[in-house]
Amino acid sequence: MTPPPHPPTPTRLAPFAQFTGxxxxxxxxxxxxxxxxxxxxxxxxxxxxxxxxxxxxxxxxxxxxxxxxxxxxxxxxxxxxxxxxxxxxxxxxxxxxxxxxxxxxxxxxxxxxxxxxxxxxxxxxxxxxxxxxxxxxxxxxxxxxxxxxxxxxxxxxxxxxxxxxxxxxxxxxxxxxxxxxxxxxxxxxxxxxxLLPEAIPEAPAQATPEVDHGERESGAERPLLPFAITVLSVYVFMFFQHYLALYAVGRTSTFFYGLVLALYALLLVVTQPLLSDWIAHLPYPRALRIGFTAMATGMTALAVGHPAAILGGALLICVGEVVLFLKNDLEALSRSTRSPAVVFGRQRLAAGIGAFASGIVGGEGYAWAERTDHVALFWLAVAAQCALLPPLLLRALRTSSRNAPGSRG
CATH class of the missing domain: 1.20.1250.20 (MFS general substrate transporter like domains)
Known part of the structure; x- marks a missing residue:
């Protein structure tokens, strides 16, 4: 007797076949x-x-x-x-x-x-x-x-x-x-x-965020955290975005720099959908550790200055971008009681603040590194910020939240 056929095994791409028109x-x-x-x-x-x-x-x-x-x-x-x-x-x-x-x-x-x-x-x-x-x-x-x-x-x-x-x-x-x-x-x-139909609004679901060390966040801290982390994520990322061309072309060639950008874009376009479900189910603290560790390691690799290190560093930074940028948006949605449009508007503002701060700090920093002929120190300084600023920011948010009027100890 012929056994019944097995039901089709769901694939990573199955959710992408279920979108509406x-x-x-x-x-x-x-x-x-x-x-x-x-x-x-x-x-x-x-x-x-x-x-x-x-x-x-x-x-x-x-x-x-x-x-x-x-x-x-x-x-x-x-x-x-x-x-x-x-x-x-x-x-x-x-x-x-x-x-x-x-x-x-x-x-x-x-x-x-x-x-x-x-x-x-x-x-x-x-x-x-x-x-x-x-x-x-x-x-x-x-x-x-x-x-x-x-x-x-x-x-x-x-x-x-x-x-x-x-x-x-x-x-x-x-x-x-x-x-x-x-x-x-x-x-x-x-x-x-x-020709699009009107969107039907819904009351956003309130998810209970997971936090490090078993600590429970206050109501004030929940929506503020992804906003602040987005500011920091874009801040460190924009150093790479703004100054990789100056750094890489002088040490390799315009052709190699173009190749790095092409591979970076390919990795970004392919991996973000494939990893979306995994990123969505990551606890937020773990996603932050993975994302900022990838950023820090990538910036450190750039400091080596060898073409292979520049390529490897760029791809590691791409992994950090994929994890952090998507997870920050998902967390902002799940932690907020406001409409999705307001949430994304705030996230956009956070990105602008991070990009502006990076431009101010990065311009002077890279100019100093070039004047002293130690450009590698610029990337090491960015790597140090990727490693040190996230835990400092989390600690500062928790301290300010505990000290806020009406908070419970």
Whole structure:
């Protein structure tokens, strides 16, 4: 007698086959939006300085303010989403962003238009991202959040990686055609968002967070912890993001640096979805230890300066990014009683604070290391921060929480 067939064994990719039509559409948009944006945004300094003749100092100020608007404006986007709804907020954000890319066309010969266009694009991004992530996770069970957010992150990073490569041949030789193509792309994406159904809000579930040493966090500490850890995670990561090019190209070549970036992007895009379920079930303290240890080890490897060490260090830092960034968002959602849009708006603000602090500290730090001809010390100092700052931050949060008015001893 023929035995009955065994039921199919679930695979790691099974959750990704169960997305809804709107979720698939938004995930596709999560690839196309950064693909179009990063086809032009990485070349803004070239456009503003070399083509329009704006001084480098002024260019730096414009780019810094635009970045700050893009990050901190997530709080405004979250508040708007609570007032008018997620779909309408995304539509408004994309309309503003489309207008921004269209304004780059006259901006190719007029500095004022170019600067205004850049700020419109930044405002659109600030409004869109919290609503986009909130729409993805609204109405889904907590165990479905990790696959959705990891797939969104992978799509985003794939678009970021491919955008500059696809646009590089056209940026200087066919700028008007490139900006026209990006504007049309965003207009089509905006039209697609108009067809999305309204998201049905739900009361967020309150999870009981796990903590080290058997300590129970106070109500004040629970939502603050992932915000503070996100600030710290982005702070240490941005040292790598900002200064790897200066460090690696001088010791290897532009080709090798491009190879490192390509492998980094590939690892990020592939591993984030595959590890999402494991990351979701990690206790938060253990995820922090794994993530910051990978960051610290990777920064230490960079200090060696050998090409193999630079590649290995970059890939270790990628592992740290995968674990920390996804886990921080999941923890922020599970610990908060506010809507997902507000949670993601706050997370976006935390990332902006971390990136801003890293820029201030990193610029002076790297300049000092270069002047003393000991650039390896820069990466060792970053590694030390990866190892020392997380436990100090956790201790400071617990102390302030115990000392807060109304806390129980």
């Amino acid at each position: 709107p979720q698939y559409f938004l995930l596709t948009g999560s690839f196309l939006i950064p693909l179009g944006s990063f086809a032009v945004l990485p070349f803004m300094s070239v456009l503003l300085h070399e083509r329009l003749g704006i001084g480098l100092g002024a260019v730096g100020v414009v780019l810094a303010v635009a970045s700050f608007v893009q990050f901190s404006g997530g709080v405004v986007g979250a508040a708007l989403a609570e007032r008018i709804g997620l779909r309408r907020t995304m539509l408004l954000a994309l309309t503003i962003r489309t207008a921004g890319f269209a304004a780059f066309l006259p901006g190719l010969s007029r500095p004022t238009w170019a600067v205004a266009a850049l700020f419109l694009v930044s405002i659109g991004a600030a409004l869109y991202l919290p609503a986009n992530k909130a729409y993805l996770v609204t109405g889904v069970t907590e165990d479905r959040r990790a696959p959705l957010l990891s797939a969104s992150g992978s799509a985003l990073n794939a678009g970021i990686a491919l955008g500059p490569i696809a646009a590089a041949p056209f940026v200087l030789t066919a700028s008007a055609g490139l900006f026209t193509a990006v504007t049309v792309l965003f207009a089509l994406i905006t039209a697609g968002h108009a």
